[in-house]
Amino acid sequence: MKKRKGFILFEALTSLTISLIIILTLTICISEQFKLINDWEMKVTAHQFILQHLRNQNFPERVMVKNKVYYFQESANKYQVTVNQHVYQVEK
Numbered sequence: 001m002k003k004r005k006g007f008i009l010f011e012a013l014t015s016l017t018i019s020l021i022i023i024l025t026l027t028i029c030i031s032e033q034f035k036l037i038n039d040w041e042m043k044v045t046a047h048q049f050i051l052q053h054l055r056n057q058n059f060p061e062r063v064m065v066k067n068k069v070y071y072f073q074e075s076a077n078k079y080q081v082t083v084n085q086h087v088y089q090v091e092k
Helices: 005-055
Strands: 062-065 068-074 078-083 086-091
Touching (some): 005 086
């Protein structure tokens, strides 16, 4: 059988394309997981600040954690923490 250079080039390009697709897919999946972890971290921290305010009334209303500013607000029927345009609240 004769070997053809074009066929080897085609195999190499196909392998490269498949590898790039796999790398791109993994990159997208990992970045989405980091976003999800970040959202959960903000939610947990916000609820932690609500609990701190329930324990200690002198706890500051504005707290910065990992370059995110958390604002605590208390109204007649709920506790609320705002961070990066996300609002987490708990009913009294």
